[in-house]
Amino acid sequence: MSTLRVTAERLVILEHPNADALELAQVGLYRAVVAKGAYRSGDHALYIPEQAVLPAELIGELGLTGKLAGPRADRVKAVRLRGELSQGIVCRPAALGDTDLAAAAERGEDFAELLGIVKWQPPVPTSMSGEVVGAPDLLPWVDVENLKRHPDVFEPGEPVVLTEKLHGSCCLVTYTAATGEVQVSSKGIGAQGLALVEDGRNLYWRAVRAYDIPAVAARLAEELGAERVGIFGEVFGEGVQDLTYGASARSGRPGYAAFDVSAVIDGQLTWLPAAELLGGELPLVPELWRGPFDTATVLEHAQGEETHSGRGLHLREGVVIRPVAERWSPVLGGRAIAKVVSDAYLTRKGGTEFE
Known part of the structure; x- marks a missing residue:
């Protein structure tokens, strides 16, 4: 949000x-x-x-x-x-x-x-809540601003990549190399500097264990020489939001797709390409297009049907835009990343917006 x-x-x-x-x-x-x-x-x-x-x-x-x-x-x-x-x-x-x-x-x-x-603060269903503890070392996700509000985030012709924005709930995983500690949180809870105590009934922890995300984070930490590694993904399916992508979160293995990686290396936080680092180990959000930035092209790709299921089961939520070369944005005063949400998603009936 x-x-x-x-x-x-x-x-x-x-x-x-x-x-x-x-x-x-x-x-x-x-x-x-x-x-x-x-x-x-x-x-x-x-x-x-x-x-x-x-x-x-x-x-x-x-x-x-x-x-x-x-x-x-x-x-x-x-x-x-x-x-x-x-x-x-x-x-x-x-x-x-x-x-x-x-x-x-x-x-x-x-x-x-x-x-x-x-x-507006979305409601938090029981399956997405739980006992929490302070987590000062948790690597948080960022608020992704809408390109329509900030149309100058990217330069015309700048190489960018568009990934599909999936409608689920953001799952944050932070792995600390020195201790092997794993912290799991949601976007909303993580923004408060809190992590969820492990509970087999909790949606995020079920996804983390089902896809063995800590093992992937540990490998990355060793390869990168990182003090901490953050893996960010979307948990989705029936029982999470109104758009399901053919998955069910009521089972032991909810839908999951990673979309970003961050790492603290020599004390500096760095954002890294999830597709290059996680491909073959974790499911990824679909890449829809890459090429020179053009507003009309981005707006066009935000519309249409979802592609994650491979079956076009329902409408597409939208797209997330990132530069191919990670950089800081003077327009946003932070990371250069933006989103566009589809018209059909915005005006659908009976939609849910849990966080």
């Missing part, structure tokens, strides 16, 4: 092809449906992204009572309005009436706290 920031943005206004009273306000590569005439290209307004949870007062002010997602109708979610995908909310709340939004956009000011907007 991406980080939550509620910022002022410069708008580009586009025609809505199917509605005379509506227009499209573009922010980055996102488009949100707005009332016709409310904004002009070059105007600045607040952009509230998907997965933001709004307070009741703001929902009422924006005329969105009963129209948002979730049991309390307070969560921003992508919707189709007259056939066009609308992601996020473009608005000018009364609380910012005296704010120079153009200057705020220049500063990158975040208004989430001021407006009482918080990030």
